[in-house]
Amino acid sequence: MNDDDLRGALAAAARDFHGLGWMLGTAGNLSARRVDGSFWITASGRAKDALTQEDFVAMDLAGQIQETVAGRRPSAETSIHQVIYRHLPAAQVVFHVHSVEANLCGHFACDGQLRLPPLEMLKGLGVADAEPAVDLPVFANHVRVAQIAENMDAAFAQALPRVPGALIHMHGVTAWGDNFAQARHHLELLEYCFRYLTQARLLGLGGES
Numbered sequence: 001m002n003d004d005d006l007r008g009a010l011a012a013a014a015r016d017f018h019g020l021g022w023m024l025g026t027a028g029n030l031s032a033r034r035v036d037g038s039f040w041i042t043a044s045g046r047a048k049d050a051l052t053q054e055d056f057v058a059m060d061l062a063g064q065i066q067e068t069v070a071g072r073r074p075s076a077e078t079s080i081h082q083v084i085y086r087h088l089p090a091a092q093v094v095f096h097v098h099s100v101e102a103n104l105c106g107h108f109a110c111d112g113q114l115r116l117p118p119l120e121m122l123k124g125l126g127v128a129d130a131e132p133a134v135d136l137p138v139f140a141n142h143v144r145v146a147q148i149a150e151n152m153d154a155a156f157a158q159a160l161p162r163v164p165g166a167l168i169h170m171h172g173v174t175a176w177g178d179n180f181a182q183a184r185h186h187l188e189l190l191e192y193c194f195r196y197l198t199q200a201r202l203l204g205l206g207g208e209s
């Protein structure tokens with residue numbers, strides 16, 4: 001994809017996620033890696049249902065701005081994307097959204113891990129076990145976003161998550177993939193797990209049933 005196509009695909013994804021209620025009030029940020037290794041990320045403070053080609057900033061993996069239009073500033077959460085691209089060379093697209101279910105599920109975590117329900121759909125997240133016992137990492141939220149990124153960086157240096165995603169408590173979920181379609185599938189599957197977990201609690205099933 002050329003630069004225009006990358007930004008167009010990001011804008012289309014943002015519009016879809018806004019429609020799903022995952023990117024309301026300018027929340028969330030999406031990015032895609034360019035051929036030179038830098039990445040386009042949504043600019044800060046823009047409504048996610050109406051992004052144009054100007055609403056993106058190109059950043060390198062060290063956090064330096066490569067390109068910006070009309071004085072746009074990069075998302076305040078750019079450092080989280082940098083950590084993912086640095087640790088996962090195959091990741092080409094990173095989606096970070098703020099959904100209700102993702103925030104509720106942070107409360108179900110133990111010791112920084114959320115046990116995902118052993119659903120057939122985990123296959124779509126790369127888990128093919130007959131009785132999967134898979135945890136999603138959950139990071140504490142901090143006003144200083146760099147602190148979240150530093151904690152994620154340290155954790156990923158120890159072990160990469162088994163599934164292509166991570167949760168930030170009371171904040172939102174991040175998912176990634178090798179291309180747009182895969183990143184979207186991963187995000188949708190994680191959101192499905194979150195919906196399952198919250199509804200299972202309401203039904204008194206315990207979450208892992």
Ligand SMILES: [Zn+2]
Pocket residue numbers: 027028029077096097098171172
């Ligand atoms: Zn966020």
